Amino acid sequence: MELVVDNPYPNSSPSPLRDRYFNRELSWLAFNFRVLEEACNPRHPLLERLRFLSISGSNLDEFFMVRVAGLKGQQLQGVEERSADGLTPVQQLAAIGVKADELMARQQGIWAQLKQELAEAEFHVLDASDLGNEDTAWLQDHFNEQIFPVLTPQAIDPAHPFPFVPNKGFGLVFDLKAKGRGELIRELLMLPASLPRFVQLPGDEVRFVSLESVVRCFTKQIFPDYQLVGDGAFRIIRDSDIEVEEEAEDLVRYFRNALQRRRRGRVIRLKLERGMPSDLTALLLDSLTEGDAIITEVDGIIGIGDVSQLVDCDRPDLKFLPYTPRFPERIREHDGDCFAAIKAKDIIVHHPYESFDVVLAFLRQAAADPDVVAIKQTLYRAGKQSAVIRALIDAAEAGKSVTAVVEIKARFDEEQNLVWAAALERAGVQVVYGFIEWKTHAKVSMVVRREADGFRTYCHFGTGNYHPITARIYTDLSFFTANPKIGRDAAQLFNYITGYVTPVELNSLVISPLSLREKICEEIDREIAFAAEGRPASIWAKMNSLVDPAIIEKLYEASEAGVEIDLVVRGICCLRPGVEGMSSRIRIRSIVGRFLEHSRIMVFGNGEPLPSPLAKVYISSADWMNRNFDRRVEYLLPIENPTVHAQVLDQVMVANLLDNEQSWTLQPDGVYERIKTTGKRFNLHDYFMTNPSLSGRGAALRSHGPVPQLTIGRQ
Known part of the structure; x- marks a missing residue:
């Protein structure tokens, strides 16, 4: 899968900013595409692929609840503040809408494929209307005992206005006709979050039916004197961010109140089942949105993050082999x-x-x-x-x-x-x-x-x-x-x-927001000075996100001064690598696999080729983002103990740079390409699951032998 994350407006005039930076929000969507692509990875067991699919769905929900909600707020307030790549909130929202729809369409296609492959492995996700008599009878009893008592149909008419629907609320709307009278009524039926999204049927094979399919199967029981005219499913996402007011007198009281307000945040996104009757669509638009929500039609399952429930099924043959962590x-x-x-x-x-x-x-x-x-x-x-x-x-x-x-x-x-x-x-x-x-x-x-x-x-x-x-x-x-x-x-x-x-x-620690950005720039400047002297100059770093323009510009400066730079950036990356005359010596990779790469490590060559025992190695709590440098208390700590230094640099960092099974490389045009393995395969997660660490082993190193030495041939 490839996703271009640079200029989303190819017909607009050229922008010097877009030539230097990728858009933060579109870069995040590109990351979620990489997560989603793991759902297609044939090396993963089927339920693990389904897990990646569900993660991509829950990730996207949170993205809309926070990032898109923030842009919507700016749009409504008429804020014209531009992103680092020069886009206004309106332009960003338009570009996000296009890419998010692409992502959702890809999710639904993968869901259909996975259902087919799971069925071949005797793991079925069925529609209640397709069940035989015996299964339908069991489902009828289950519905009567476990589902029907929890459901609360609500009439929608002038005496019963449309009720409040909470964030991530999922429900069905119905147009019904009274039998023999021709009288039309409209009903809302919210599906409570307390009910499992999928019902497992009895039997030797694993078989599930979605909750909405079960409810539709027994619509006549819920509305016994009415004939179904039309129906549709929907789900909403609300603004869930909390902005802290600096004048808040009592922070605890403020947050308790803010958490209550979050539940009633503005609807940011309304997902509608494709094929819903137009009058029911109009009802939902009028009742749930204020005319500015992002409306998305879904051809498939709504709320794809809920398939995580299926992953919990007891089918170890369809999951990763269990792994038991070692105690040092x-x-x-x-x-x-x-x-x-x-x-x-x-x-x-x-x-x-x-x-x-x-x-x-x-x-x-x-x-x-x-x-x-x-x-x-x-x-x-x-x-x-x-x-x-x-x-x-x-x-x-x-x-x-x-x-x-x-x-x-x-x-x-x-x-x-x-x-x-x-x-x-x-x-x-x-x-x-x-x-x-x-x-x-x-x-x-x-x-x-x-x-x-x-x-x-x-x-x-x-x-x-x-x-x-x-x-x-x-x-x-x-x-x-x-x-x-x-x-x-x-x-x-x-x-x-x-x-x-x-x-x-301070003797060792560097702290933000006091001096962390300055310290990193100082280390980059030292590498620039080594390059000027003709000495080896290099930077390795690992983080979750790279956004801060000041750091990006300093890395551009270092690249063109002769510093070799290798970055492992799992998620958002606004730096454009590999551009002649700007970032020709910068290489960026993203690793997505069984484990979520989260550690922050920074390595500076210190005048020696990497890896080197003389290199300056740091660990940190901070990513290279504006918020981490300016609005968070973070630490940066040098690693000076030789054994620990060797583990972090020669093992962890080198393994990240050697991985060729889970890694993607970021191209100058914004496309992420999966590394194509031409020689020996190396999977860093498998490596660390089968090879013990250095510093925690003590005498065990002598009795069981050393950790295999990793080598990297770049410098």
Whole structure:
């Protein structure tokens, strides 16, 4: 699959900005096309392909709820602020509409193909009207007992105005005629989110029927004295973003109110079943939109993200082989004592190949250890069943000083984070919400322990969230250290968040919004200087998104100064690579596969060919986006321990650059092309599932042999 993401208006006049930048929103859509293409990847089992299809659907919903909603707001307010590539909100919305429709059409085509292939594997998604008598009888009983009691038909007439439909609300509308009287009525039937989208039929083979198909099958039972004239299905997407007002006096109260307002946000998108009668279409348009919603006709299943329910079916033969993460041997060698292992040497843990349980073990040990006097923790996303929260509560109840920085502005986790904040406060944890206008996105734990030679600070820095579920599917790094310099920096970071005390004379950490962009530009300038001296000059970096114009321009400058630049950008990328005279030495790839590449790593050659033990290696919580540099509290941390340095550079980064099974390359014209494997195949996810890490293995390296050495031949 290829998707051009540059100038969406080929007939418009040339734009110097579009020659330098890809559009942020269209680049995101291109990423979601890459996700969708994994649903066609024959190397994936069928239900895993279906999972990618569902992810592309839920991704698109969130894109409309937030990004498209923001552009709609600008359009309605008459804002003419242009994107980095020079497009107005109106132009962007028009281009998004075209590409989103292409994406949806592709989704429906893949859904039809997958249904056919699944049927060949004795996994069927059927229409209720096609079932035999025995299955229909079973379905009738199921409908009577499990579905009918939950349904609430609502008449639509002057005495019964069209009711409120929540975000992602899915329903059916009917035109009905009274038998023998000719009287017409109109009914709305919302399908509650509490009901499964698919009903599984009994039998040896796996067979499902969609909820809407079941309801339609028993329309006569719902409306016994009426004849069906016409019907149609629909689904809406509402504006779900929350804008924080800087003058908010009480941030918690503000967000509680804002969460209630979110439910009633403006309808951004209305999906209609193709073939719906025109009068029912007009009813929905008049009742749900204010004339400015994006209307989309769907020929197939509405709400394709809901097929995720099918993936949960117990058919292991149609899924990836289970993978059990390893627990770092280094900690086992110290009898499970995290502090002893970290004190002996810095450790890096590579999730999901190594278990997130090590992070939980670190916090649980801190909670139970009588010598631990204080714990400080940032919480961005912690999940619904959070062992991290439990550990912090246990520590507070044990009399330790516990501080939790809870980011209640974490999008779509606001409500859960408010719940956790209340639970923490009840246990005696000092809960801090950070800055009103900035999000605290840095993932840091800090434990202060009383030891024989005085207090020692143990730190954990993560490139991802403290979320046990996403830690199973996101590739991230967890760095543990007892380095006193880093501990002092971490203390200043927390003081900055909790007390607005600006850090001074930091030893290792770099923090945004104070100086992160400047530090990265400084490192790029050093590489430019090496190139000018005729020395090797190179940059490797891995991130989720690259948007910031200042960084992009600095990379362009470095490219034309002779710096070789290789970037792994999973999602949005606004930099146009490979353009002669602007970015000729910049190569960009995106990796999409079994795991979601999430870690942020930055490598600067430091005058030596990469990979090199003398290279400057950093891990970070920040992508290269305007918001990460200007409106978020983030960290950048140098990796100086030789073993950890080797793992991050020689293993993780090199593997990302060697992958030729899951990688796409971004072309100068904006097309992403899947790398064509001509020689030996290399899949970085398979590699890390079968080869242990470096720093967490300890003596196991001697008994089981070293990790296979990866080599890259670019420089």
